[in-house]
Amino acid sequence: MFIDVAKIHVKAGKGGDGAVAWRREKYEPSGGPYGGDGGDGGSIILMADEGIRTLMDFRYKRVYKGENGENGRTKLQYGKKGQDIILKVPVGTLVKDEATGKVIVDLKEKNQTYVIAKGGKGGRGNAKFATATRQAPGFAEAGTKGQERDIILELKLLADVGLIGFPNVGKSTLLSIVSAAKPKIANYHFTTLKPNLGVVRVDEGKSFVIADIPGLIEGASQGAGLGHDFLKHIERTRVLVHVIDAAGSEGRDPVEDFYKINEELSQYNQKLSEKPQIIVANKIDLPGSEEGLKALKEEFEPKGYKIYPISAATKKGIDELKYAIWDIVENADTPYETFDEEFVEPEKPDEDTIIVKYEGGKYIVEGSFIERLLYSTYFDDIDSLRYFQDTLRKKGVVEKLEKLGIKEGDSVFICDHEFEFFD
16 A cells, blocks of 8 residues: 555635615615625535545646635625535545645545635624614725645555566556556566555546556465565455466466466455456567467456457557556455544634734734634724724734833834824
8 A cells, every 4th residue: 555645735715795784775865784795705615525536636636626605795785605615535544744745634534525725704794883872884894815735735645556466477567557557567477576556547537546566476465475465455456457478478378377376366365366357468569479369358248348459568458448447446346444543633724813023122912803804894983993993903903012012102013014103
């Protein structure tokens, strides 16, 4: 097995701004605030899907953005909520925060969902700020930003497909063609000392993991050669692709090779012989392959085996083989294993964060709540300005500044905007 990893950036949608509007009906001479709230921004949601087997698609697209919420409208109409984005990942995907390396969630269950980036809240319209003493508020609230983060998706891949066959039949070459794997390839036995794995992409949302199992020899089920080491890897696969040298280029008989390999499999574990298995007749570009292919078809097609003639050297028949393997993998009913490690969920951003500090000779006020308040304030509107000042007092900002030693006339930097302090 190996780890399939993808790094992606997710950014949820911003909440829509609240509207400033007034009643203009014919029989409402006094008017009144009439602005609706903004819609919430769209979230980014991860969903575990049994139909997805690798993280291959996340290598083609790495940035995902949720839709922004619509701004509020007049007549107390709410803005439309931004559309969520659902990212489907394989069951067993581990999600980590790139900044901390901590595990956020382990998506173990089928159809399990997790909101990885929450959409921003829609701002309130001016109608929500009307009070008995402030009957015509000329301001509304800005929507909050959506969460944004870099995450790492990790999947412990167990090979869906195992390439089996005698040494030098072309398994490593086939693996290098159908996937991005770069196995060591040479013409001697036991070139492959451990399974090489690669991801094969058939189409969008269609990919599988393929393993080049080390070449079998007779007696492997008793531990000869690499014996039990590689047979353990075969146990976990969904489909076996039996690669046979149709040309018999090393003096072996293709039909006999098939029976010898399957005898070793059944002696090790009877269940291995029950796995779906297709026959790949390789090296059809070499002399003598026609006779070998004919013999394979006469022997095994009546027994229900599908035979795929290919040439790993010329790539003939490769595409048809890939689609055939995918069809079997998709319909194979095999449990999917997942990570079982513990995880620590990172702290979620606090939407009410307020930071008051004296740094570098400056009084600084910042934080998500203050930023939202600042951008919701209309400084040429007396009611809006008064609301801004009252909120700073209620939240203890003025008190904290005074404890830090601020004096009347000193500058205060609120989210990089400079203000003069008056008590």
